Amino acid sequence: MSFVKDFKPEALKDTSLFKPIKIGNMELEHRAVMAPLTRLRAHYPGQVPNVELATEYYDQRSKRPGTFLISEAAIISPQAGGIDDAPGIWNDEQVDAWAKIIKKIHDNGSHIFIQFWALGRHAFPGNLKRDGLRYVSASDDVYIDDSRQQIAFYANNRQHGLTKDEIKSFVKDFANASKNSIKAGADGVEIHSAFGFFLNQFLDPISNKRTDEYGGSIENRSRIVLEVVDACIEAVGAEKVGIRLTPWARYLGMSGSNDPTLLATYCYVLGELEKRRRAGNGLAYVHLGEPRVTDPFLMEGKGMEMYGHNDFVFSIWKGPIIRSGNLALHPDIVKDLLKNDRTLIAYGRYWISNPDLVDRLETGLPFNKYDRGTFLGRTAKGLTDYPTYYEAIKKGYKVEA
Numbered sequence: 001m002s003f004v005k006d007f008k009p010e011a012l013k014d015t016s017l018f019k020p021i022k023i024g025n026m027e028l029e030h031r032a033v034m035a036p037l038t039r040l041r042a043h044y045p046g047q048v049p050n051v052e053l054a055t056e057y058y059d060q061r062s063k064r065p066g067t068f069l070i071s072e073a074a075i076i077s078p079q080a081g082g083i084d085d086a087p088g089i090w091n092d093e094q095v096d097a098w099a100k101i102i103k104k105i106h107d108n109g110s111h112i113f114i115q116f117w118a119l120g121r122h123a124f125p126g127n128l129k130r131d132g133l134r135y136v137s138a139s140d141d142v143y144i145d146d147s148r149q150q151i152a153f154y155a156n157n158r159q160h161g162l163t164k165d166e167i168k169s170f171v172k173d174f175a176n177a178s179k180n181s182i183k184a185g186a187d188g189v190e191i192h193s194a195f196g197f198f199l200n201q202f203l204d205p206i207s208n209k210r211t212d213e214y215g216g217s218i219e220n221r222s223r224i225v226l227e228v229v230d231a232c233i234e235a236v237g238a239e240k241v242g243i244r245l246t247p248w249a250r251y252l253g254m255s256g257s258n259d260p261t262l263l264a265t266y267c268y269v270l271g272e273l274e275k276r277r278r279a280g281n282g283l284a285y286v287h288l289g290e291p292r293v294t295d296p297f298l299m300e301g302k303g304m305e306m307y308g309h310n311d312f313v314f315s316i317w318k319g320p321i322i323r324s325g326n327l328a329l330h331p332d333i334v335k336d337l338l339k340n341d342r343t344l345i346a347y348g349r350y351w352i353s354n355p356d357l358v359d360r361l362e363t364g365l366p367f368n369k370y371d372r373g374t375f376l377g378r379t380a381k382g383l384t385d386y387p388t389y390y391e392a393i394k395k396g397y398k399v400e401a
């Protein structure tokens with residue numbers, strides 16, 4: 001193995017990346033956040049986190065006290081799932097497993113929010129059918145692509161647009177998952193309304209063809225997202241709730257900048273969040289995926305939205321903001337983003353391969369390369385076996401010429 005080539009690391013210790021900040025109830029020692037990263041190592045059946053592997057993985061990445069981690073996405077209810085190896089957060093067995101993992105993170109003096117996952121039309125229709133569940137989204141029969149349509153037809157589980165009662169039940173599932181997360185000891189929860197998953201499918205007119213109060217106008221497409229926000233706030237308190245938005249992402253068939261209402265839609269959602277903040281219900285943060293990454297499974301720099309920009313968010317939402325997307329190899333851009341003092345930076349892929357990423361960012365050490373093939377593997381390989389910088393040196397890692 002080797003360090004990343006063609007990258008000159010820069011020590012960021014004297015920048016505001018290492019300036020403490022209070023987020024929700026957490027006192028963070030620095031602003032380098034671990035982005036949510038699905039790793040698919042949970043037990044199936046049961047969708048219980050693999051305590052042994054996950055505890056070691058999060059332990060390694062929370063060793064630096066005062067670090068803020070956002071968990072891999074956790075499924076809020078069986079109906080929200082349809083992917084077998086992702087952990088759930090809807091029952092006591094799952095809560096007990098999360099509690100053990102979270103205890104380790106807290107023992108290290110660090111913090112974690114659990115990210116909430118509902119897959120919608122990115123679920124596997126056959127898995128849902130096997131479990132007696134429907135394949136659901138905002139609308140009937142608006143598939144990600146032809147291949148997913150064929151899979152749904154083959155599984156005899158065509159895409160079903162939720163009824164209003166079913167939407168209410170989903171909103172309750174988010175609230176229940178919030179309570180469970182706090183029961184497990186988490187510092188808070190992050191609502192995943194990003195990257196083409198369930199809530200994003202309602203926000204985007206490409207996947208939301210409804211004609212009732214959950215579709216059509218911007219207010220209607222945003223309704224379920226805000227209902228989920230309010231339900232989570234009511235369940236655990238606003239300071240324990242964050243939300244992730246990726247306005248420009250095209251992953252899983254989203255519109256990205258092809259939607260002429262993109263800015264108007266996200267301005268509306270953020271305006272509603274800001275109204276809640278001013279009324280004393282300010283979320284812990286808004287977490288933005290930058291248009292620097294519109295599809296996280298492409299190589300860095302590929303699929304970048306050249307004209308998009310998230311700076312519009314600052315003039316609407318006045319609380320803390322986390323920004324993420326191809327930033328590890330671009331310290332200059334990080335420094336520029338940090339000029340706004342309510343900004344944190346989330347790192348994804350390089351936190352997979354660098355358990356001590358915070359130390360490396362601080363002192364300007366090179367990064368271990370990552371192995372894409374084990375991002376979603378089923379074993380410890382590619383999860384807990386990446387070395388710290390000093391271990392890497394002992395193993396003979398070199399910067400490739």
Ligand SMILES: Cc1cc2nc3c(=O)[nH]c(=O)nc-3n(C[C@H](O)[C@H](O)[C@H](O)COP(=O)(O)O)c2cc1C
Nearest residue numbers: 035036037038072073293296325326347348349375
């Ligand atoms: C293997 C993998 C799993 C991911 N899982 C999630 C996830 O569960 N939830 C989420 O919001 N984003 C997820 N993402 C996106 C990352 O959080 C992040 O936004 C993306 O990797 C871009 O940041 P980076 O350039 O620092 O890696 C995932 C990305 C990768 C590569």
